[in-house]
Amino acid sequence: MKPTLQAVADAVGVSRSTVSNAYSRPDQLSATLRERILEAARQLGYPGPNPTARSLRRGFVGSIGVLFTSQLSYAFTDPFAVRFLAGVGGAAERHGTSMLLVPLPPAVTDARRAVENAAVDGFCVYCVADEEWALDVIRQRGLPFVSTAPRDNASADERFVGIDERAAAHSAAAHVAGLGHRRVALLADSVLPDAPAGPLTLAAVDQVPHPTTRGRLTGFADAFAEVGVGWAELTLVNVPGNSRPAAAAAIAGLFDQPAPPTAVLAGSDVLALGVLDALAARPAHDRPTVSVTGFDDVPEAAAAGLTTVRQPAEEKGRIAAELLLDPPADAAAGHVLLPTALVVRASTGPVPRS
Amino acid sequence: MKPTLQAVADAVGVSRSTVSNAYSRPDQLSATLRERILEAARQLGYPGPNPTARSLRRGFVGSIGVLFTSQLSYAFTDPFAVRFLAGVGGAAERHGTSMLLVPLPPAVTDARRAVENAAVDGFCVYCVADEEWALDVIRQRGLPFVSTAPRDNASADERFVGIDERAAAHSAAAHVAGLGHRRVALLADSVLPDAPAGPLTLAAVDQVPHPTTRGRLTGFADAFAEVGVGWAELTLVNVPGNSRPAAAAAIAGLFDQPAPPTAVLAGSDVLALGVLDALAARPAHDRPTVSVTGFDDVPEAAAAGLTTVRQPAEEKGRIAAELLLDPPADAAAGHVLLPTALVVRASTGPVPRS
DNA sequence: GCTAGTCTCTGTATCGATACAGACTGGATC
């Protein structure tokens, strides 16, 4: 059907190797012969070496995988994820490498298979949930990877780019505590798997399984412990899924309770924006003054006047891809902590006198 | 190094074929033998069939390519492109297919090579510039593709999903014309390749090379022709690149001219938002009242109160992927025109009395 | 004139799997 490299070789009367060299190693043959070969290829409609066959023989593919442990369409909805992807894309582009986005089916068995079958040279693991099984598969395949979230049993030689979640969260909470807030709600995505939306009682913050969420909640708790507010006095609110409507729904009832929180610390900007939505949805005469903080500093946060913790999203993606594409010789350099900064905007203020 | 399928076969004492069947065709062997094989594979650390070798033999890859004729990092900056990608991603996910984002180097020779080398089963071509060369390569490779923008020499059997650019643009312009505007600027990205930012004189709209841009500009011109304003009376403004700052820079000087436009029709929301930025940047006492329209209805448009033409971005991506992944038997069904709608918001109003 | 060295090009082995035809069992059918 489609001509192969052999067909071109036969047409020109040279060996297959020579045709291959005409494409991949121009210095291995004379310019005139090379031109003759390419011309013959053009005549025959030969589209160049088959990428799959070439990858098999060469032992690498020329593309890196990005793994989201969530719906692929969700990834494009999350502004932080999009900035991250932009960073990965930029680095990949500079490196002449493609990006493979691998959707993971809900069932773990199928998802494992998807990771096993991805034709890539390595993975950037952007996790929104527990992804240990995925790393197992990647290790088994012998592929390099970079993870972007802290993990409980990460080994020292694993490449990583991320932030100090706990310290970053602390900065936001300390700001809110400094404004005098003592009745505070902490809002986070999937605090416990399958927990319902709304307030959730948890004996200790250590029980939160997902390391990122645990890190942020711990940072929040740290800051309030410093002003004498213990974990048990904080209201923990679970949101199943990182979306504005979900956050709005989870928080809505809270403001109608006897002693409602005067501040809400959210584990992401998306959640925080959902809290602002919930407040905005109330009639003006029944709208409590609540301080709200987010996390990430996505583009929408600035427009909404949201106080938040900035982390460099695009940078994170860029560095993740670079750590993968040209690994530093020094193992320590493979562990990158990015700076974060508290960005104070209009969404936080002193406790209103009631 | 890493065990191959052969190694597993040897360990269990069966043929390579049988091990292959254990993975890919479980009905071809007894359940007990299959279990023995998978167990041995686990023992040996065999990560499952090599994706590349499998693809070579089977003749397909299990992933589709998305081609942007622009920087990959740019694609994630453009809100419309992001929604499009979300649509493609959702469809790919449902189909169990991966998405390969292929960055194209600036030089055409290199870019051709990139398209030749992409290991995919087909392409969604999201073009922001002339992409005929890319389609040539894809056709030569014998791969299916779906394009999402009108093309001048598209053949009837090519799959396509898009909108009636001209009619959609007409609806926006007719709205503005109906408000009484007669001094109007048309703003578009890359009207002519390499043209400088700012006003551009063009004898006729047919001279615009890019079909999408030409379609929209023609629609704008149509509506004004109907109220007696000819092409020559419209101010055409070129923006090199679809970004807010570029649009702001290109339009800025226009409002200081003798008879400034009372309305600006932009070829995309991003450009329109740039116009609003340019206006907002002026001191309040020197800020002309200008009606502005966009195109696409990206999420930011609603927040900015921008009058625009809505086209279903995510739907476009979804349908593009579906046309690629399960092609309709009927060729006519492979050509999908999506509906558009004029969304009137605060950014357009009657001509101010001066 | 002979050895070296450089340029080109060829031939064979190999990358790691899947497809497909066929061989072998053991029981059901008549």
Add this chain to the structure above:
DNA sequence: GATCCAGTCTGTATCGATACAGAGACTAGC
């Protein structure tokens, strides 16, 4: 007891290229 058949498994050919060692031809140097 011969025939058929379904259920399992094997063996060989093949997918389309690249790597690498080596063969010829040709120039240079002494």
